[in-house]
Amino acid sequence: MPEKEVEKTIDALLQERRTFEPPKEFTEQANASDPAIYEEAERDPEGWWESQAERLDWFERWDTVLEQDPPWHKWFVGGKLNASYNCLDRHLESHGDRVAYHWVGEPGETRDVSYRELHEEVSRLANALKDLGVAKGDRVAIYMPMIPELPAAMLACARIGAPHSVVFGGFSAESLRDRINDAECKVLITADGGYRKGNVVPLKDNADEALESTESIEKVVVVQRTDEDVNMVEGRDVVYSEIVQAASADCPAEPMDAEDILYILYTSGTTGKPKGIVHTTGGYLTGVASTHHYIFDIKPESDVYWCAADIGWVTGHSYIVYGPLVNGCTSILYEGAPDHPDKDRWWSIIEDHRATILYTAPTAIRSCMKWGVDYPQKHDLSSLRVLGSVGEPINPEAWIWYQEFIGGGKTPVVDTWWQTETGQIVISALPGLTTLKPGSATKPFPGSFADVVDESGEPVGPGGGGYLVLKRPVPAMFRTIFNDADRYVETYFERFGNDVYFPGDGAKLDDDGYYWLLGRVDDVMNIAGHRISTYEVESALVDHPDVAEAAVVGRVDPKEGETIVAFCTVKSGVEGDDDLMQELRGHVAKVIGKLARPHSIIFTDDLPKTRSGKIMRRLLRDVATGQELGDVSTLQNAPILDAIKAKASSQAADDE
Numbered sequence: 203m204p205e206k207e208v209e210k211t212i213d214a215l216l217q218e219r220r221t222f223e224p225p226k227e228f229t230e231q232a233n234a235s236d237p238a239i240y241e242e243a244e245r246d247p248e249g250w251w252e253s254q255a256e257r258l259d260w261f262e263r264w265d266t267v268l269e270q271d272p273p274w275h276k277w278f279v280g281g282k283l284n285a286s287y288n289c290l291d292r293h294l295e296s297h298g299d300r301v302a303y304h305w306v307g308e309p310g311e312t313r314d315v316s317y318r319e320l321h322e323e324v325s326r327l328a329n330a331l332k333d334l335g336v337a338k339g340d341r342v343a344i345y346m347p348m349i350p351e352l353p354a355a356m357l358a359c360a361r362i363g364a365p366h367s368v369v370f371g372g373f374s375a376e377s378l379r380d381r382i383n384d385a386e387c388k389v390l391i392t393a394d395g396g397y398r399k400g401n402v403v404p405l406k407d408n409a410d411e412a413l414e415s416t417e418s419i420e421k422v423v424v425v426q427r428t429d430e431d432v433n434m435v436e437g438r439d440v441v442y443s444e445i446v447q448a449a450s451a452d453c454p455a456e457p458m459d460a461e462d463i464l465y466i467l468y469t470s471g472t473t474g475k476p477k478g479i480v481h482t483t484g485g486y487l488t489g490v491a492s493t494h495h496y497i498f499d500i501k502p503e504s505d506v507y508w509c510a511a512d513i514g515w516v517t518g519h520s521y522i523v524y525g526p527l528v529n530g531c532t533s534i535l536y537e538g539a540p541d542h543p544d545k546d547r548w549w550s551i552i553e554d555h556r557a558t559i560l561y562t563a564p565t566a567i568r569s570c571m572k573w574g575v576d577y578p579q580k581h582d583l584s585s586l587r588v589l590g591s592v593g594e595p596i597n598p599e600a601w602i603w604y605q606e607f608i609g610g611g612k613t614p615v616v617d618t619w620w621q622t623e624t625g626q627i628v629i630s631a632l633p634g635l636t637t638l639k640p641g642s643a644t645k646p647f648p649g650s651f652a653d654v655v656d657e658s659g660e661p662v663g664p665g666g667g668g669y670l671v672l673k674r675p676v677p678a679m680f681r682t683i684f685n686d687a688d689r690y691v692e693t694y695f696e697r698f699g700n701d702v703y704f705p706g707d708g709a710k711l712d713d714d715g716y717y718w719l720l721g722r723v724d725d726v727m728n729i730a731g732h733r734i735s736t737y738e739v740e741s742a743l744v745d746h747p748d749v750a751e752a753a754v755v756g757r758v759d760p761k762e763g764e765t766i767v768a769f770c771t772v773k774s775g776v777e778g779d780d781d782l783m784q785e786l787r788g789h790v791a792k793v794i795g796k797l798a799r800p801h802s803i804i805f806t807d808d809l810p811k812t813r814s815g816k817i818m819r820r821l822l823r824d825v826a827t828g829q830e831l832g833d834v835s836t837l838q839n840a841p842i843l844d845a846i847k848a849k850a851s852s853q854a855a856d857d858e
């Protein structure tokens with residue numbers, strides 16, 4: 203379809219059909235087809251979650267569903283189970299030969315891994331990890347590409363009760379080092395490399411650099427993915443395939459307490475040090491299995507489900523690994539980029555595997571919009587029946603485009619709000635029940651209790667805007683920050699009291715009680731669906747010898763998403779020119795990872811500061827977004843703003 207036509211279609215749809223009723227045929231076959239589910243869960247949330255825990259196999263049943271001592275909460279107290287058992291063993295008898303993952307490597311190879319095969323691989327690896335000295339409670343770091351060995355590694359850890367800490371493969375050596383040190387991991391599982399946009403990501407080289415300053419790592423397991431020549435340290439590094447082949451395939455799953463740690467996953471907070479979000483076993487698995495079942499309307503016998511996130515983020519943990527495997531469904535696992543070798547890679551994968559469900563992020567949808575509808579239209583996408591979105595607010599245009607051109611104008615689009623901390627989706631439509639409004643995550647999932655409140659914690663009511671809060675924990679909710687209980691309380695529970703969780707997001711409620719998420723209200727940016735704090739990027743910039751001071755803000759554009767803008771002052775004798783800008787972007791990539799690179803850097807003689815010397819980011823945000831400047835009366839150096847504004851606009855003109 204020509205571009206003009208696409209625009210016209212979107213405009214017309216936006217005008218005419220602001221709401222979308224669930225198609226009748228969909229409701230008739232839906233996992234959630236009776237609205238009574240909401241009332242039931244509201245009347246007796248614990249009873250509702252208890253019924254959801256029945257989705258799992260327990261070695262011992264719980265005594266108490268929820269034990270609360272706000273802000274501390276425990277779910278399914280006294281229950282015993284194992285995550286790997288729930289993902290694998292219990293499926294073997296009735297559908298062991300079902301495909302767990304259709305894996306697609308970026309260079310083009312494919313591999314189908316059945317539940318039985320995955321079970322065997324996980325059992326062997328679990329035994330091998332034990333042989334390497336990993337015991338229950340020891341932490342294992344995982345730094346891998348999107349290959350089947352990644353979920354296998356996570357499940358092997360879960361099988362023996364060793365919490366895993368997965369670090370996204372796009373993070374730098376330094377980021378990996380900090381995360382390993384914070385969790386004091388004993389073993390690292392990595393790969394020689396992985397493929398991304400036709401290049402090899404040198405994971406093992408990065409790992410070696412990280413391990414120069416880690417004391418806790420004793421052994422390193424290396425998957426041979428690319429067969430590049432990598433450095434293997436005698437006595438420390440072992441080859442994955444060798445230890446797996448040598449190990450026994452018999453490894454009973456360790457009975458774990460419902461509240462034992464399943465994993466730690468780091469996420470950015472407002473300070474430099476990332477937070478180790480702690481998830482436990484029973485509640486987490488209950489929450490992800492239930493939401494995955496209802497929100498994506500999973501029919502394990504027939505669906506081919508694809509969550510196109512990276513397992514290195516929470517979306518991958520909950521909705522590529524644990525949720526889908528607990529539910530026994532077939533997933534697609536794709537290693538690489540959506541535009542390699544061409545911009546129709548995703549659509550060709552969907553066509554090849556007859557994918558029925560696609561779950562991705564608005565940033566990816568917007569890229570596809572920019573590339574144009576010719577790419578999806580070259581492929582038969584008629585197998586799709588549910589589309590999902592996660593990670594940031596989805597603008598209505600992108601929502602409509604997604605439904606129209608990927609979903610053939612018929613599929614429900616579920617916009618799902620949640621966080622690393624909540625572990626499970628909290629606000630989302632149910633595709634067979636909810637009337638959809640493009641751009642709104644709609645309503646809390648059954649058994650979840652949200653609200654929007656003002657500064658003083660008072661509900662704003664329908665039509666109002668303010669801070670999103672959760673008034674009751676959901677089962678998959680994190681339990682604490684690893685080794686930092688004080689920070690857990692301060693960050694999330696100080697603002698509105700111990701029994702009200704504050705996620706850090708702004709939201710609006712409309713007259714029908716629908717939630718419209720407005721983005722973060724703290725100094726955390728959302729870059730392509732990933733959380734990066736302004737402070738982390740600032741620290742990386744001032745770490746460069748030429749930079750004196752740096753202030754970083756997110757520039758939000760509803761159509762483009764959020765991009766990073768940095769304001770830097772340089773040391774005397776240094777020229778703030780294009781070369782330095784490129785060098786600094788490279789430096790941030792080295793310190794944090796490519797995803798944190800500023801989109802633009804504005805060099806300035808000074809930064810706007812209050813009399814007490816605090817940088818006024820708020821004003822810089824106004825400059826970056828080209829808005830009227832807010833209140834400047836507390837500024838000690840007001841004239842500098844004019845100079846910064848002039849620079850910013852000349853740079854914007856250069857960009858065009």
Ligand code: WTA
Nearest residue numbers: 592593594595617618619620621622719722
């Ligand atoms: C944002 C990702 C609007 C939000 C699962 C949240 C969203 C942060 C949505 C968590 C959505 C996530 N609509 N905003 N549907 N989903 N967010 O921890 O600001 O990487 O606080 O978890 O992403 O990001 P995280």
